[in-house]
Amino acid sequence: QVQLVQSxxxxxxxxxxxxxxxxxxxxxxxxxxxxxxxxAPGQGLEWLGWISAKTGTTNYPQNFQARITMTTDTSTAxxxxxxxxxxxxDTAVYYCTRASYDLPMDFYAxxxxxTLVSISA
Amino acid sequence: DIQMxxxxxxxxxxxxxxxxxSCRASQNIRGHLNWYQQTPGNAPKLLVSDASSLQTGVPSRxxxxxxxTDFTLTISSLxxxxxxxxxxxQSYSTPLTFGPGxxxxx
Numbered sequence: 001q002v003q004l005v006q007s008x009x010x011x012x013x014x015x016x017x018x019x020x021x022x023x024x025x026x027x028x029x030x031x032x033x034x035x036x037x038x039x040a041p042g043q044g045l046e047w048l049g050w051i052s053a054k055t056g057t058t059n060y061p062q063n064f065q066a067r068i069t070m071t072t073d074t075s076t077a078x079x080x081x082x083x084x085x086x087x088x089x090d091t092a093v094y095y096c097t098r099a100s101y102d103l104p105m106d107f108y109a110x111x112x113x114x115t116l117v118s119i120s121a
Numbered sequence: 122d123i124q125m126x127x128x129x130x131x132x133x134x135x136x137x138x139x140x141x142x143s144c145r146a147s148q149n150i151r152g153h154l155n156w157y158q159q160t161p162g163n164a165p166k167l168l169v170s171d172a173s174s175l176q177t178g179v180p181s182r183x184x185x186x187x188x189x190t191d192f193t194l195t196i197s198s199l200x201x202x203x204x205x206x207x208x209x210x211q212s213y214s215t216p217l218t219f220g221p222g223x224x225x226x227x
Contacts, residue, residue: 035217037165045157045165045208047217061122061216095164105212107155109176111164 002026004112019082022096029077033099036081038092050104059104127220140196142223144209153213160205
């Protein structure tokens with residue numbers, strides 16, 4: 001069955017960076033894209049961007065473009081999301097989620113369990 | 122960017138009630154609208170894709186309809202496990218955007 005297993009919780013200081021991993025199984029990784037979505041405490045869902053596992057092509061919203069990088073490792077079927085220049089506004093649960101094909105404009109049926117990233121001085 | 126709005130932001134209902142949640146897009150997104158259910162501490166769960174396609178395993182009491190800019194999610198007879206927050210999401214163009222959510226509680 002399709003599984004996405006994310007790395008554990010992280011605590012960072014303002015200005016630091018964080019890298020979250022998302023190890024997948026149960027499907028051919030290179031056939032799909034992966035999006036990242038975050039949810040601040042008590043808030044809604046925010047799309048952080050998408051990466052093609054086949055080509056490495058990325059699609060980031062403009063407001064994250066300067067400080068986010070998504071990568072994949074096809075040898076381990078793992079996706080990564082790195083966010084730099086952290087502030088308290090970045091405190092959130094970060095989810096990886098798999099598209100149904102290899103384009104970002106899609107619905108997302110498979111989600112990781114979420115990774116809590118806390119930013120505190 | 123396409124803005125998504127939902128109404129109501131919250132509602133109180135009882136088991137057995139018929140519940141309808143509305144979602145509106147700031148521009149025509151054709152049928153590229155998806156609905157998710159989220160319970161506290163859990164990842165969102167996809168219920169309906171492309172406005173009206175019920176996902177495998179989702180109870181038939183859930184239904185979605187709409188096109189263009191106006192969409193609805195209906196729960197025909199609310200069950201105890203349906204008390205949750207519901208989000209719409211447009212997949213017409215990037216950046217993908219979500220509605221602010223509708224909380225359904227007792």
